[in-house]
Amino acid sequence: MNKKTDEIAHANLLCGAYFAQGLSNLGLKTIYFSPGSRSTPLIIGIERCSNIQLIPVLDERSAGFIALGQSKQQNEPIGLICTSGSALTHWFPAITEASHAGTPLLLFSADRPPELQNCGAGQTIYQENIFGSFVRQFHQLDVPQSSEAFKKHITTALHTAFLEATGLNPGPVHLNFPFREPFLPASTVSIDKELKDPSIPSIEISYPDSTIDISGQISSATRPLIIAGQDVSKKDIEPWLENPLIPVLCDSLSSTRQSDSNNTILRYENLLRDPQFVENCKPDLIITLGPLPTSKTLRIWIQGLSALRIVIEPRGINVDPIQSESKHFQFGFDQLEQISVPPPEQGWTEYWTEGEREVQAKLDRAFEEELPAFEGKLAYLLSLHLPNDANLFVANSMPIRDLEWFWKKSTSSRRLFGNRGVNGIDGTLGTALGMAQETSVPNFLLTGELAFLHDSNALLFANQFKGNLTVFVVNNDGGGIFENLPIAKEPEFEKCFATPQSFELSSLCEAFHVDYSLLSSWSQIIEKLIKPRDRGIEVIEIRTNRKQDRLTRSKLLAITPWKDA
Numbered sequence: 361m362n363k364k365t366d367e368i369a370h371a372n373l374l375c376g377a378y379f380a381q382g383l384s385n386l387g388l389k390t391i392y393f394s395p396g397s398r399s400t401p402l403i404i405g406i407e408r409c410s411n412i413q414l415i416p417v418l419d420e421r422s423a424g425f426i427a428l429g430q431s432k433q434q435n436e437p438i439g440l441i442c443t444s445g446s447a448l449t450h451w452f453p454a455i456t457e458a459s460h461a462g463t464p465l466l467l468f469s470a471d472r473p474p475e476l477q478n479c480g481a482g483q484t485i486y487q488e489n490i491f492g493s494f495v496r497q498f499h500q501l502d503v504p505q506s507s508e509a510f511k512k513h514i515t516t517a518l519h520t521a522f523l524e525a526t527g528l529n530p531g532p533v534h535l536n537f538p539f540r541e542p543f544l545p546a547s548t549v550s551i552d553k554e555l556k557d558p559s560i561p562s563i564e565i566s567y568p569d570s571t572i573d574i575s576g577q578i579s580s581a582t583r584p585l586i587i588a589g590q591d592v593s594k595k596d597i598e599p600w601l602e603n604p605l606i607p608v609l610c611d612s613l614s615s616t617r618q619s620d621s622n623n624t625i626l627r628y629e630n631l632l633r634d635p636q637f638v639e640n641c642k643p644d645l646i647i648t649l650g651p652l653p654t655s656k657t658l659r660i661w662i663q664g665l666s667a668l669r670i671v672i673e674p675r676g677i678n679v680d681p682i683q684s685e686s687k688h689f690q691f692g693f694d695q696l697e698q699i700s701v702p703p704p705e706q707g708w709t710e711y712w713t714e715g716e717r718e719v720q721a722k723l724d725r726a727f728e729e730e731l732p733a734f735e736g737k738l739a740y741l742l743s744l745h746l747p748n749d750a751n752l753f754v755a756n757s758m759p760i761r762d763l764e765w766f767w768k769k770s771t772s773s774r775r776l777f778g779n780r781g782v783n784g785i786d787g788t789l790g791t792a793l794g795m796a797q798e799t800s801v802p803n804f805l806l807t808g809e810l811a812f813l814h815d816s817n818a819l820l821f822a823n824q825f826k827g828n829l830t831v832f833v834v835n836n837d838g839g840g841i842f843e844n845l846p847i848a849k850e851p852e853f854e855k856c857f858a859t860p861q862s863f864e865l866s867s868l869c870e871a872f873h874v875d876y877s878l879l880s881s882w883s884q885i886i887e888k889l890i891k892p893r894d895r896g897i898e899v900i901e902i903r904t905n906r907k908q909d910r911l912t913r914s915k916l917l918a919i920t921p922w923k924d925a
Contacts, residue, residue, distance in 0.1 A: 367506065369545040375504035375537070376405020377551045378511050379468075382518040384410040387558035388439055388466065390430065391415070392423040396443020398483070399470035400543035401504070403441060409551060412439075415824055420447050422818045424454030425787030427465055429794020432777055433751065437464040437525050438794075444471045445483035448490065453786045458532045459494040460781030462591075462675055464525040465532040467495070473503050473538045487536050497524045499535045523561050529675040567674070567691035571698040574647075574670060574689060581645035581668070582705040585609065587658075588616045589650025589679075590780060596693040597649070606704060607712035611653040612764035613754070613776045620771045625712050627719040629765050632661045634920035637715055643667045647701075648686075649693060651679040651780070654764050672696075718921035720768065726916060727766075730882070734912045735834045735904040736762040738806065741882065743767040745889040746774055747802045753777045753792035755807035756785050757841045758909075759834070763806070765917060785811035789831070790818035793897075796827040802892035803828055809835040809901075813861055819872040822897055830892055831899045832885075833865060836906035843910040858906075865901050874899055 379402055383391075390413045393403060406414045417423035420442050427438040442448050448469040458465050472484045489498045499517045504510060521533040578584070584606050588597055590613035600606055601621040609625045610616045616624060631637045638661065647670045652659060662669070662682050669686035673679050676690040727740050739762035746752060752774060754760050760778055777795050779787065788811040796803035812833050838858035842848060847857055854860065869876035875898040879885055888900060 365542055366545065368504075368540050369542045371504040371506045371510075372401040372539055372543050373404070373545060373551065374506055375510070375514065375539075376401035376403075377409045378405075378514045379518070379537075380405040380408070380410035380412065382515045383439065383466075384412060385559055386518060386522045387560040388412055388437060388522075390427075391439035391441055391468075392417050392427045393441035394418060394420045394423050394443070394447065396447060396470065397543070398444040398472070398539055399441050399468075399537075401539055402468055402470060402537060404544060406441075417824070418820050419817060420450035421453065421787070422790045422815075422821060424451040424465075425457075425790030425815070425818065426794035426797065426821060428454045428458050428463055428779075428787070429753070429777075429791035430797050431458070431463050431465060431794070432461070432791070433775075433795045433797075433799065437466050437522065439466045439468060441468045442470070443483070444469070444487070445485055448487060449485075452491065452494075453784070454790075455491055455494050455532050457779050457781045457784070457787065457791075459496075461779070462530045463532075463781075464530045466521060466525055467491075467532055467534040469534065469536050471536050471538045473540045491532070491534055494532070495534045496527070496529065496531045497521065497533050499533070501535060501537045503538050503540060519561065523563060527563060528565055529677060565692070567695075568676075569689040569691050571691060571695050575698075575700040577687070578645055578647075578668065578670065579700070579702055581702050583643045583667075583708050584645040584647065584701055584704055585643040585667075587611075587646060587648045587652065588614045589648065589652065590614050590778075591651075592616060592649045592693050594619050596696055599697040600701065605709045606701060607709050609653070609658070611651075612760060612767065613778050613780065615775070617767060617769055617776070618772045618774055620769060622713050623709055624769060625716050626767065626769050627716050627723070629655055629657055630719045630917055630919050631712075631715050631921075632657050633917060634923075636922065637920060641711060646670070647672065648680070649696070652681065654760055654780075715921045719919055722919045722924055723766065723916065724768075726919070731912065733880075733902070733904045733908075735836060735840070735902065735909050736766050736913055736916065737882065738832060738834065738885065738902065739763045740766040740768060741886060742804070742806065742889065743770065745886050746772075746804065747889070747892060748772045748774065750802040750804060750892070751775045751777065751795055751799065753788075753795050753803075753805045755788045755805070755811040756780070756783050757808055757811060757839065759806045759808060759811075761841075765913070785814055787815055787818075788812065789815040790821070792831070793818055793821055793825060793829060796825075796829040798826050799828075803830070804889075804892070805829060805831045807831065807833055808840065809833050809837075809861065809865070810839055810859070813863065816868060819869075819874055819897070822872055822874055825897065828893050828895050829897050830888060831897065833899060833901050834904055835865065835901055836904045836909060837861075838906060840906040840909060843906050865899065869899050876901070878903070
């Protein structure tokens with residue numbers, strides 16, 4: 361090397377060291393990376409100058425979703441590193457989900473230096489602000505230099521990014537690192553690690569609104585109703601589960617479902633489809649905590665009401681899709697106990713709870729029958745037999761709806777996860793693997809075969825996976841959710857919408873050295889639930905008929921307090 365190239369190489373090595381030291385001092389524990397040359401200084405820095413766990417994932421798309429899942433599970437930032445060019449564009453689906461779901465990710469992309477931009481250099485695209493508004497902030501780093509000023513530059517950028525990713529509205533933050541070649545010195549160079557004890561920045565959150573404002577506005581209500589979104593916990597809403605007793609409609613992923621309180625309502629899909637019930641259940645106050653549940657029936661019902669609507673969302677973003685007047689407030693769910701909700705009129709809560717009990721009893725009787733190969737029964741059995749401390753990830757499309765419609769309430773500490781930010785099937789398996797990574801509790805995934813196949817590349821992570829995951833794949837030979845749409849009656853339906861796939865799931869699992877079984881009885885499935893595996897991945901296929909499933913769902917959802925299936 362000549363003097364100039366030696367200086368470049370040394371500056372790159374120092375940059376990697378500063379990068380590693382800065383993230384270590386911030387308390388970052390895990391980074392997923394996909395192989396590439398341009399990111400060499402970052403990779404070598406983490407390996408040589410930190411205790412951060414650096415985990416290889418062959419493709420960036422899977423890496424993004426695995427990081428997303430682990431961040432959801434740990435509720436703290438996870439890092440991603442990739443090389444230059446199209447590599448970081450494969451993060452995009454995971455970033456959109458993280459952005460909408462409020463999941464913190466730290467994105468570190470390597471890039472060509474300024475003189476190699478816009479001149480036909482290989483593996484080069486314009487990477488600045490590439491993710492637009494889907495990241496909380498973008499930081500363009502300087503080309504590395506061997507100076508104290510550059511050390512301060514990179515350290516400040518990392519500290520700022522950490523705060524932005526974990527702030528009032530958490531989400532992904534992107535840092536772009538340009539590197540000149542050569543990436544490392546030709547000879548060994550000693551670098552002072554300068555590691556400190558992790559010092560995670562303290563974040564002082566100051567909300568703009570007050571609970572006092574709400575208490576005054578709702579004091580005259582006599583028929584209050586609470587809708588608990590997916591991010592609301594049992595602890596947050598505990599005062600309203602006890603006194604006064606107010607009907608609480610629970611999102612399919614909210615831990616409020618893991619309560620046996622009399623006033624939690626899970627069967628609102630059935631109740632709100634019944635004209636007689638709807639006629640007598642009109643509230644004069646609806647308090648919505650975070651995003652609304654999946655149910656289109658619920659949303660249409662709210663749209664037709666004249667009740668005062670209060671929407672509380674700590675992130676300060678608009679999560680209200682209902683096109684009618686509502687009042688929005690921003691403060692933490694842990695402050696809910698400060699709101700004075702007026703006691704409801706006599707009989708109001710009982711009308712909901714009695715309807716809930718009647719519908720649930722009739723559903724129980726229906727599910728006690730064999731209902732052979734009805735995929736919705738799987739969600740019901742999960743609610744009964746899933747281990748008390750288990751994690752369950754639920755795919756979008758029909759699985760999340762079956763969870764909403766058929767999950768039975770009980771007291772437990774289970775945690776329910778899903779990618780409800782943008783509601784897509786993209787990255788289902790990868791996110792579930794991230795959720796299960798390095799956990800000791802039992803982990804499960806409920807998914808359809810299209811969502812599983814869409815992300816089957818995530819099985820490449822099986823060799824790096826540290827944890828356990830039991831995957832229930834409901835194979836109904838196509839997209840079951842489309843059976844519920846008017847397009848299902850058209851001749852183009854099977855080819856253009858249901859899109860059945862011809863594949864052997866057993867062969868796919870064998871190729872990745874993943875355990876596989878085909879189960880055809882509910883007793884076998886229950887056995888898998890009560891005796892979960894303690895390590896590795898197992899895929900369990902359950903074959904159903906999507907057209908018959910649609911008819912069965914229609915019958916079950918037609919159950920009312922006054923009508924059987």
